[in-house]
Amino acid sequence: MLIPRQAVPALAVPTLDHGDYVLQDESPAQFSLVVFYRGYHCPVCAKYLMELGRLLPEFDARGVSVVAISSDAAPRARKMADKIGMPALRMGYGLPLEAARRWGLYVTEGHGKTSIGIDEPPMFSEPGVFLVRPDHTLYYGAVQTMPFARPQFAELLTSVDFAITRNYPARGEYTGPVSAAAQPEMAA
Structure with missing residues (x-):
């Protein structure tokens, strides 16, 4: 499990049109937004990535670097990039499933054709969205076991604004023991 305020795992993948993506070489003003998507076969991913591409200038204006990554091989990643038509969006591919697991992503075995016939x-990884601080520590993370009910990028932009203006700390970093005394009292 990734822990907020602690270093995230190393991450390096090729991208289709923007050279290699190496998270540890990124130095955004505020955050790196790492979006793991299921792959070319996923129609929900295509819509999700189109929304991300549409909002890319908004993330850039806030000092947030963005990448979308799948475990697809280059030809399938290219088909997804062509389908969504967002050339400014860095599209990483070839994510090793071992790396996906280090990021806490769920892994699924394929089940044949999808609803769109692909x-x-x-095997492929399920979705995950992460905001990583410039010091490469985790600020925010969300993972899914399914293609639906993902964090919405417009809402994430609002949250980034809040985090920046309020210098809001990452949450969920406590890893010590949890005793009954520390639990909130329940109303009778």
Whole structure:
């Protein structure tokens, strides 16, 4: 499990049109937004990435660097990039499933054709969205076991604004023991 305020795992993948993406080489003013998506076979991912691409200038204006990554091989990643038509969006591919697991992503075995008639790969990672501080520590993370009910990028922009203006700390970093005394009292 990734812990807020602690270093995230190393992450390096090729991208289609923007050279290699190496998270540890990123130095955004505020955050790196790392969006893991399921792959070309996922129609929900296509809509999700189109929304991300549409909001890319807004993230950039806030000092947030953005990348979208899947475990697809280059040809399938290219098909997704062509489908969504967002050339400014860095599209990483070839995420090793071991790396996906280090990021806390769920891994799924393919189940044949999707609702849009595209074969799922034999194995792929499920979605995850992470905001990483310039010092490469986790600020925010969300992972899903399904393609739906993901964090919305417009809402994430509002949250980024709040975090920046309020210098809001990352939450969820406590890893010590949890005793009954520390639990809030329940109303009778």
